[in-house]
Amino acid sequence: MTIEEILAGESKNVEFKENLPEKSIKYMKSVVAFANGTGGKLIFGIADKTREVIGFDKEDVFKKMDAIANAVSDSCEPAIIPDISLQTVDGKTVIVAEISEGRQRPYYIKALGREDGVYVRVVGTTRLADECMIKELLFEGSNCYFDQTLCSGLTITDEDMDALCKAMKEQAVRNAHNEERKASIKDVGRQQLRSWGVLIECDGKDYPSNAFAILTGCGGLHVATQCGVFKGTTKEVFVDRREYTGPLWE
Numbered sequence: 001m002t003i004e005e006i007l008a009g010e011s012k013n014v015e016f017k018e019n020l021p022e023k024s025i026k027y028m029k030s031v032v033a034f035a036n037g038t039g040g041k042l043i044f045g046i047a048d049k050t051r052e053v054i055g056f057d058k059e060d061v062f063k064k065m066d067a068i069a070n071a072v073s074d075s076c077e078p079a080i081i082p083d084i085s086l087q088t089v090d091g092k093t094v095i096v097a098e099i100s101e102g103r104q105r106p107y108y109i110k111a112l113g114r115e116d117g118v119y120v121r122v123v124g125t126t127r128l129a130d131e132c133m134i135k136e137l138l139f140e141g142s143n144c145y146f147d148q149t150l151c152s153g154l155t156i157t158d159e160d161m162d163a164l165c166k167a168m169k170e171q172a173v174r175n176a177h178n179e180e181r182k183a184s185i186k187d188v189g190r191q192q193l194r195s196w197g198v199l200i201e202c203d204g205k206d207y208p209s210n211a212f213a214i215l216t217g218c219g220g221l222h223v224a225t226q227c228g229v230f231k232g233t234t235k236e237v238f239v240d241r242r243e244y245t246g247p248l249w250e
Contacts, residue, residue, distance in 0.1 A: 006043075006051050006089065010124040013040035016048040020064045020095075024071035028109055031072055033119040033126045035080050035102035036137055040121065044068070045094035055092025068097055075111065078104040105141035106134055147211040148197035154219035156208045161190055161199065164216060171249050217247040 010016055015030050027042060034040035044064070045055045056064060065084050072082050083098040106129070108117035118129040118137065129137065139145050165188040176182040190206060193199040198215065199206040213219030225244045231237035244250075 002089075006046060006053065009051060010048060012121050012123055013038065015040065015042050015124075015126070016046040016051070017042060017044045018047045018054055020044055020067060024067075024075060025109065025111070028071065028075045029119045030121070030126045031080060031082070031097075031099055032076055032107040032109060032117070033121040034099035035076070035107040036105055036118065036129070037101065037121045039101040040099055042097040042099070043094055044097070045092065046089075053090045053092050053094065055089075055094055058093060061086065061093055061095065065095055068095065072097075075109055077108055077110045078102075080107060103141070106137035145197075147214060148200075148209055150200055151208045151210045151213045151219045151221070154208050154213055156206075156212070156218075160216075161193070161206060164198070164212070165189060165193065168215075215248050217245070217250075223248070 005014070006016075013034070015027075017027055021027060030040070030042060034042075046053055065086070069082060069084055072080055080099060080102070083100070085096050085098075087094055087096050106114065106118045108114050109119075111117070114134070116128070118134050119126050120129045120133055120137075121127075136146060139149070168188045169185060172185045172188075173182050176185060190199060193212075194201050194206070196211070197209055198211045200209050201207075208219065210219070210221065213221045214223050217223070223245065225248070227242045227244070228235075229239040229241065231239050
C-alpha cells in the first residue's frame with residue numbers, strides 16, 4: 001500500500017480502519033463483502049475520513065493480527081482465510097488483511113445467518129445483500145449463473161433457434177468495421193449456442209436458457225438496459241437517463 005493508493009481513498013476493493021474495533025462485526029461485514037465480490041484489502045491503522053496514517057505500536061501489533069485472524073475464522077461461513085501482513089507506510093506500521101475472491105458463495109456472518117448476514121461491496125461501501133443478490137451469489141457458488149439456467153415457461157421451435165443463429169451473424173456483420181472483418185465472420189450454429197449457454201441440451205433436445213430469452217426479448221423476462229448521462233467526466237451531476245427493452249442488441 002503506497003501513499004498514492006492511500007490518497008486515492010476507499011474503493012470497491014479497499015477499506016480503511018483507524019483502529020481495530022472492539023466489536024469485530026463492524027469490519028466483518030466488509031470481510032464477507034470482499035469474499036462475495038472480487039476480493040479486497042482491509043487496512044487497519046489508517047483513518048478512513050482523513051486518510052491519515054495512524055499506525056500501531058510494535059508492542060501490540062501482533063496481538064491485533066491474531067485477533068483479526070481469529071475473528072474472521074470464528075465469524076464467517078463458509079470459512080474465510082485472510083492473508084494478514086504488516087506494512088510500513090510513511091514510517092508507521094499498518095496491518096493489511098487481504099481477502100480473496102470466494103468460490104463458495106454466498107459468504108455471511110454466522111451470528112446473523114444467511115438471510116441477514118450476506119453483504120456485498122458497492123463502490124466504496126458495504127451493503128446488505130437483498131434477496132435477488134443472494135440468489136445470484138448462490139448461482140455463482142454452484143458455478144452456475146442466471147442466464148445459463150432453463151427459462152421456465154418458454155418453448156421454442158427449430159425455426160426460432162435458426163432465426164437466432166441467423167440474426168446473430170447478421171448483427172456481427174453489421175458491427176464489422178471493414179470488408180476483411182466481415183468476410184471472416186462465420187455462421188452461428190446450435191453447437192455454439194450450447195457452448196455459450198444459450199441453449200441447454202437434454203436427452204437430444206434443445207431447450208432455451210434465460211440467455212435465449214434475454215437475447216430475443218422472449219420468455220416474459222423483464223430485461224432492460226439502463227443508460228445514464230452525466231455532466232463532465234464524473235458522476236456528480238446527473239443529466240438524464242434512458243431505459244431500453246426488447247432484444248439485447250437492438
